[in-house]
Amino acid sequence: MIKRTLWLVVMACLGISLYTIVMERSHQIEEQVIMGGVAGFAGNDYVSYANPNAEPEVVDDGLNWPDIDITLPQYSIVNNSSLLSSAFVPDLAMEEDGETYAPIYGTKWQYFEAAAKPFLDKMLKDMEAAGFTPYIASSYRTYSYQSQLFNTKAFGLFMEMGYTNKDYDEYGTEEGTEVYNAYQLAAERAKKITAPPGASEHQLGLAVDIWDKERPRLSSYTVMNEEFRNWLEEHSCEYGFIQRYPTNKLLRTGWDEPWHYRYVGIEVATFIKNTGMCYEEFYKHYNPEFKE
Numbered sequence: 001m002i003k004r005t006l007w008l009v010v011m012a013c014l015g016i017s018l019y020t021i022v023m024e025r026s027h028q029i030e031e032q033v034i035m036g037g038v039a040g041f042a043g044n045d046y047v048s049y050a051n052p053n054a055e056p057e058v059v060d061d062g063l064n065w066p067d068i069d070i071t072l073p074q075y076s077i078v079n080n081s082s083l084l085s086s087a088f089v090p091d092l093a094m095e096e097d098g099e100t101y102a103p104i105y106g107t108k109w110q111y112f113e114a115a116a117k118p119f120l121d122k123m124l125k126d127m128e129a130a131g132f133t134p135y136i137a138s139s140y141r142t143y144s145y146q147s148q149l150f151n152t153k154a155f156g157l158f159m160e161m162g163y164t165n166k167d168y169d170e171y172g173t174e175e176g177t178e179v180y181n182a183y184q185l186a187a188e189r190a191k192k193i194t195a196p197p198g199a200s201e202h203q204l205g206l207a208v209d210i211w212d213k214e215r216p217r218l219s220s221y222t223v224m225n226e227e228f229r230n231w232l233e234e235h236s237c238e239y240g241f242i243q244r245y246p247t248n249k250l251l252r253t254g255w256d257e258p259w260h261y262r263y264v265g266i267e268v269a270t271f272i273k274n275t276g277m278c279y280e281e282f283y284k285h286y287n288p289e290f291k292e
């Protein structure tokens with residue numbers, strides 16, 4: 001009997017100690033999780049774990065965002081999900097006669113948006129004064145010219161897949177056929193190399209591809225004249241231009257083009273250069289609904 005009572009007492013003691021240990025440990029764990037979550041990982045007090053759907057509080061990021069009207073044409077964003085219509089034609093710079101287009105400084109047939117052109121001309125002149133030989137490889141492009149560029153690229157890829165002109169003429173537009181599917185695939189691939197019609201900033205009349213005449217093979221940063229590139233990266237904002245597709249933002253913009261510059265005005269260009277953001281990041285601040 002005594003043995004049995006003693007056994008029960010020992011078991012009860014064991015049970016109580018075990019319970020106490022477990023409770024203490026779980027309390028500790030709970031505390032650690034909270035500490036780690038708030039202080040250790042999230043790094044601020046604005047994240048609430050209680051309600052995962054809670055909106056994060058607006059944090060003053062300390063940046064002096066320009067006070068602008070983002071809906072003005074000079075701030076338009078153009079990419080594969082924000083397309084320009086085929087009817088969109090910018091207000092291109094005209095000669096004083098009001099009948100012929102005024103070409104960009106140093107070119108015969110390259111045109112630019114009227115209000116932005118003086119800034120581009122000035123930048124090109126100053127580049128020359130700094131000892132460079134800038135060359136405008138591309139500027140304003142019409143919707144139909146962009147279609148032509150894109151279709152040529154898509155068709156080239158389609159031919160590389162082993163198809164011919166004849167295949168395309170016979171089945172290229174007949175949904176469900178093997179040829180049709182192959183062409184669609186080629187077009188999808190082409191989108192990664194050449195902007196489809198309506199998706200190119202060049203249609204805005206606010207973008208230029210600036211090459212160095214001395215080093216025209218501009219396929220990547222490695223073949224681009226470094227001093228030339230540095231000058232543009234450093235000074236283009238003084239004329240209102242941003243490097244639109246920097247390498248470190250490739251995953252965000254989809255493009256890596258050191259020669260492609262976009263006019264957004266001096267204030268915005270300077271802000272973007274100083275903060276190191278890309279245009280998508282800038283645009284989203286003013287238009288949170290914007291889909292990239």
Ligand SMILES: [Zn+2]
Pocket residue numbers: 138202207208209257260261
């Ligand atoms: Zn370009």
